[in-house]
Amino acid sequence: MSGAENYLPRDRTISALAAAARCCRGCPLYQAATQTVFGEGPSTAALMLVGEQPDDRADRTGHPFAGPAGALLHRALDDAGIDLDRIYRTNAVKHFTFTRHIGGKRRIRQWPSRTEVVSCRPWLLAEIEALRPQVIVCLGATAAQSLYGTAFRITTHRGEVLRLPRDIASTARCTTRVVATVHPSAVLRDRDEVRRRNAYDAFVADLRGARNLIP
Numbered sequence: 001m002s003g004a005e006n007y008l009p010r011d012r013t014i015s016a017l018a019a020a021a022r023c024c025r026g027c028p029l030y031q032a033a034t035q036t037v038f039g040e041g042p043s044t045a046a047l048m049l050v051g052e053q054p055d056d057r058a059d060r061t062g063h064p065f066a067g068p069a070g071a072l073l074h075r076a077l078d079d080a081g082i083d084l085d086r087i088y089r090t091n092a093v094k095h096f097t098f099t100r101h102i103g104g105k106r107r108i109r110q111w112p113s114r115t116e117v118v119s120c121r122p123w124l125l126a127e128i129e130a131l132r133p134q135v136i137v138c139l140g141a142t143a144a145q146s147l148y149g150t151a152f153r154i155t156t157h158r159g160e161v162l163r164l165p166r167d168i169a170s171t172a173r174c175t176t177r178v179v180a181t182v183h184p185s186a187v188l189r190d191r192d193e194v195r196r197r198n199a200y201d202a203f204v205a206d207l208r209g210a211r212n213l214i215p
Ligand code: URA
Pocket: 037, 051, 052, 053, 054, 055, 058, 063, 064, 065, 066, 067, 069, 070, 091
C-alpha cells in the first residue's frame, strides 16, 4: 500500500480508470468501505467538480454526491444554470472514511487524512489527464489541497480564477482553470437560516462564475 500509483491501468480512458479503481488497495480505506466511488459524467465534459470523499450514501450506492450534500449541490448547479448531465463529478478520495461510536451502528464521516488524500491523488490526476476539462471546481479544502498543497486556504482564494499547478498542467497537457469554493456540506451545516441562505447564494455565485469561464 503505497498509494494508488501502482493500480493505475495502462489504458487511461475514464472507463478503464474507473474499472481499475475498483480494485485499488493504495491506502487502508478500501478495507471498511463498501466500494470505490469513482467519478461520473461524460468524458467530453468541459467542467469537472471535485468533492472530498464519498459520504455514507455515495458509499452504499456507488455514485458520487448521492446524499444530502449532493442534493444541495444539484440544486445549486441548477440555479447556476449548469446541467448536471454535462459535467464530470468526482472526489479527491475515492473511498468513504468513517468511524463509529463504541457500540453504535451509525457510520460517522471522518476527514480523510493527508496521507489518504496523497495516496488517492493519482486517480484524480489521471481523471484530469483523461478529461482535460476547461474548468475544475474544487468543492472545499480537501479537493483544493489535493491539487495545491496544504498551505492552500479556501478563505483566501475562494472564487478566484486559478491556474492548475504547472506540473499537473504539463503532465495533463491542458490549460485548465480552477475555481475553489466551499463544500456543499458547509452550506448545509449552518443552523442560522439567514446565514445559510447567504452561504447558498454565495455558493451558487461561485458555480456561476466557473460556468462563465467556459466559452
Ligand atoms: N460529499 C462529497 O464530497 N462527495 C460525495 O461523493 C458525497 C458527498
